[in-house]
Amino acid sequence: MKRLCTLLSILFLPLTLCFGQEKEIVGTVTDATNGEPLAGAIVQAIESSAYTFTRDDGSFSLSAETQQVRVQSMGYRSVVVDTTGCPLHIQMMPEATQLRDVMVKAPDILQRSDTLTYAMNKWAQPQDRNMADVLRRLPGVEIADDGSIKYNGEPINRFYIDGSDFVNDRYGVATNNISPADVSSVEIMENHQPIKALEGLDLSRQAGLNIRLKEEARARWIAILQGGLGGAPLLYDASLFAMRIAKRWQNMETLRLNDTGWNPNSQSQRHLFNGAFDSSPDDYWSDDISIGTTSSPIDKQRTRDNLSLLAQSSNARHLSDGRDIQLNATYQSDRLYYRNASTTRYLDTAIPDFVEQNKMRSQQHQLSGEWSLRQNSHDLYLKDNLCADASWSQVSSQVWGSQSLCQESDCPSFTLSNDLRLVRRLDRRLLSVSSQLRYAHRPHSLWADSASQALCADDLRSYTEARYGWMLRHWQFYLNSSLDLNLHRLESYLRGLSLPDYPIEADKGFSVLHALASPEARYERHRWHLSISLPIGYKHYGVANRLSGSTLRKHHLTLAPILYLRRQLSAKTDVIARLSYSLLPVAPDAYTETVVMTDFRHLMLQIPSSKDEQRGSALLQLRYRNPISAFFAHLSARYALDHRPLMHHQLFIDNRILSTYVARSNEVRNTQLHGSISQGLLSARVTIGVDATLSHSQATMMRQDVEQPYSTVDFAIIPKVSGKLSNWFSADYHLNFSHSQYSVTTESIKCNTLRQDLSITLLPTDRWHLTLSAEHYRTRFFTSQTARITFLDTSLRWLISNSIDLTLSASNLLNCTDYQYSTFGSLSESIYSFQIRPRNIIAKVQIKV
Secondary structure, eight states: OHHHHHHHHHHHHHHHHHHHHOEEEEEEEEETTTOOBOSSOEEEESSSSOEEEOOTTSEEEEEEOOSEEEEEOTTBOOEEEESTTSSEEEEEOBOOOOOOSOOOOOOSEEEETTEEEEEHHHHOOTTOOSHHHHHTTSTTEEEOTTSOEEETTEEOSEEEETTBOTTTTOTHHHHTTOOGGGEEEEEEETTOOSOGGGTTTSOOOSOEEEEEEOGGGSSSOEEEEEEEEEETTTEEEEEEEEEEEOSSEEEEEEEEEEOSSOOTHHHHOOOOOOSSOSSOOOOOOOOOOOOSOOOOSSOHHHHOEEEEEEEEEEEEEEEETTEEEEEEEEEEEEEEEEEEEEEEEOSOTTSOOEEEEEEEEEEEEEEEEEEEEEEEOSSEEEEEEEEEEEEEEEEEEEEEESSOEEEEEEEEEEEEEEEEEEEEEETTEEEEEEEEEEEEEEEEEEEETTEEEEEEEEEEEEEEEEEEEEEETTEEEEEEEEEEEEEEEEEEEEESOOOTTSOOEEEEEEEEEEEEEEEEEEEEETTEEEEEEOOEEEEEEEEEETTTTEEEEEEEEEEOOEEEEEEEOSSSEEEEEEEEEEEEEOOGGGGOOSEEESSSSEEEEOOOOSSEEEEEEEEEEEEEEETTTTEEEEEEEEEEEEEESOEEEEEEETTEEEEEEESOOEEEEEEEEEEEEEEEETTTTEEEEEEEEEEEEEEEEEETTEEEEEEEEEEEEEEEEEEEEETTEEEEEEEEEEEEEEEETTEEEEEEEEEEEEEEEEOSSSSEEEEEEEEEEEEEOTTSOEEEEEEEEEEEEEEOSSSEEEEEEEEOTTOOOEEEEEEEETTEEEEEEEEOOOOEEEEEEEEEO
């Protein structure tokens, strides 16, 4: 016991010293003549290098060991005050500042308090067609393949246009259509708390992004019309984008019809899902029929033989201070034709390779409407959101190779949901209530020659979460509770297959009740942020089998403690540590216990377990940002260990694969390292950066009643450079190298993939832009074979005036026909071949009104 106490004392000694070395200095800075708060004033410790900026209300907080601070602001006389009488009330006298004749160079990124400003006149380039092109170039900002935006490694939590988030979570429509010519700056609001009632109480690590429009682009309609025609085969691209951002009304309308490979999901996909709950409820059920387009590692626009339509309307009405009404509607249609082929090895000499060639046609329609009422003030936050989604997907394909057959699927779906959130702030106390009511109906069907699968699911979900908190000096205490009720009905029938040892039909009703209580404590002082939560819950499963007339009831205890620690090392650097553990039962869909045909070859059978799953994870993250030098970096390391009571079991039955589980414990380990660096150079003319990821996972699964441990190692490095090297020449270059290794028993498979993207733009005059692009892909397979492909594109743009321009584009000039790549699956390795769109030439005209 003495040794344990001594060890704990040694471990916590540095923490004690850190708390003793600094003190927190708080106060306000105002104008001595009129009492108005001064924002952006510099408060600097005399005896150290620590400094901070005053907020919009003139307040500041500085952690430093000093007896005096100096306060400076342009247009005011600087003052030095003692720190003994905190909180400080500092008044500054106006004074004309005499400047010498100097050459003033504005920083590439302007910082004011927690807001970073990227000016468009520095970062935008003449060839940029929309804001997505500019955002990809900003240091510290990343745009993922699905269009989501991250800042310094963390997803943004709000997207604003002139301070309004009326586009809600579908911000791709804005980034892909707003012209940089209408934007004055992009603002990154660090540690952004979008709910005003939580400001100063609930610190957010995520940032908000705001697109600030130019004065001449506000309070008037801006419309961009585009039309294009081309050949090989007949090509057309027509679109209309209209936007009006005013004080009372905000409107954004989009209409586009296209068959050049464009994907409407790039604009209609939702990216933000954190607006309704403090902790979102788990999704218990999923669609099992999974026929659809398989994505390839190359740009989807290269492989999509499409006819796509998108109509989207985003509108908001500002009623009063902090009160808004929003109405959003989206219709999307996507018809695809494509051909691919694959060869799958199962790493077992007793199982032959499977060869598949597929010619597929799919048709998808999606209609959604959303209405919301929101009030966001410092003492009250209220948001009521009503949403209806209807979708229909129909896929038909002709398959040949190891098997020859035709398959079709029909998967309609309808969902109606209402989300309500209320946050009430009463001085140093906080009350928050969130509620969601959702109903979903999904009748799905699949036909594969003589076999057919019918699957109909009805789901009713009610989730309510309440949170009460109170603040005592530097401590915050919360009591969270939630009640989750889920009623689910599943009917499943499989016909045309002989599986005497397995159930092939089900008619079951499920009820899932989860009651949860979670005490939480937070501490914030001296740049330390500590959070401890202990969610404890009770979960009840009820299963009624209408075919057998039996009823099953299960009771479970859930536990999920979380420890979070953040240390602000300096104004530029912070380090984060997070530990979590969870004890959970298997998901309720494990009690379906019926064979479901997901496509012509794959079958799925879920089985339950009375034992619980245990999951543990540890995260360590370091972030650095220096806006003055335009340098951003972050590094994270994560380790996860899962103890699962079920082991995945793969059975080969004739020409089909049955994926099921056996009651056998299984450990899954995963380690991941990720780092990113970005730097702006030469007065924002050039941006360089590099991303790197290394992951390693270990697990065990069964095949044909034999356990087989396996492991995977994935490494990727992505250096990139983008810049305007002169007034007439700019270039963008990305390199993506990835290495994958899959090891099972005594066999190890390796695959290397290299992708290079180079784009050069020549601007002989302000009116003429010539762009030359090249994409190179190389894949080296386990057989030491190598597949290569190179795409060459070009476009010539003529700006007839500030509102009209013509573009002539040609893609895939070398007329490449297909591309191969490799993927790893469950004890398997597959080589895919995709058909490429032929050479395309199209002429477009764009008119801005």
